[in-house]
Amino acid sequence: MTATREQVVLLSDDGKPIGTAPKSEVHHLDTPLHLAFSCYVLDDAGRLLVTRRAWSKTTWPGAWTNSCCGHPAPGEAVEDAVRRRLRQELGLEVTDLRPVLPDFRYRAVMDDGVVENEVCPVYVARCPDPASLAPDPDEVTEHEWVPWARFREDALSGGRDVSPWCRLQLDVLPPVL
Template identity: 30%
Template sequence: MKEGVIIVNAGGEFIGTMDKMAAHRSGMLHRAFSVFIFNSKGQLLLQQRALDKYHSGGLWTNTCCSHPKLGEVTFDAANRRLQEEMGMACKLTELFQFSYHHQFENGLIENEFDHVFMGISDELPLPNSTEVANFKYIDTDQLMFELIEQPDLYTPWFKICLEQVLETYYQII
């Protein structure tokens, strides 16, 4: 198995493992995480996925996202990938979990049990160019306008969970 993902049931409980690409071809439910970093001005740090990603290349999305490795605590995986993708560290808090299913035009299927984390940092990212094409900080009002005007520029999972992330963020600050 090249790179594996953790297969879970609808409650997020471990069932087994599978090769990442096999899971995305077959649509097996697997564990994932999404990280949202805000700065002290309340702007959200977005990344534009590298153009050659296996799906959603070039689309804008949350600060970072990936899958934990077998035996890795999801919280630790989120911190690891934040460093690997965006070259930054931040104190993270898990906000919620949700499941989503999306089939892409290239035949790959996202069927993920996603753990959503949030942090606040003014550290400037140093993105890994193999993972990230670009990044930007954006005011949430401007982001909501862009999502209405140009929804196809954003990843499916980002559009699904953003509203709940923002509701939680505004309760915390």
């Protein structure tokens, strides 16, 4: 049986779907605009799950970032994609999933010229059982639970280096989630 190649949704400049492409072929020097998402997972104590991207990732390998990022499949609701990726990447089931930056969009260029170019709605979710965390090593190389206020302050002050999308999101996310 042949594995299905993961597809991403390509977007026009005004954010409307215009097609699909294999995920493995969209991140390069001229990355087309496509649909993604970011999620910040908090436990009941207000700690944020911060993840470090696996070193095998195409974009920003080894970068610390928010809890989970991903791409909805064609025809998949963004909220369903968030829940799917949280299960796949982190083994987590979450509650209270809600959008906090529904229209977030960014473009970032790596040192080698590879570009991220995404409409990337940002979500927050609650994790009622942090002990259930089971990161996929192909996605996450390290993780930690950090108080939200400390993480935000450290990243915004430059005390913690984070992915460009995470830094841009923190510029506009509220001080309390």
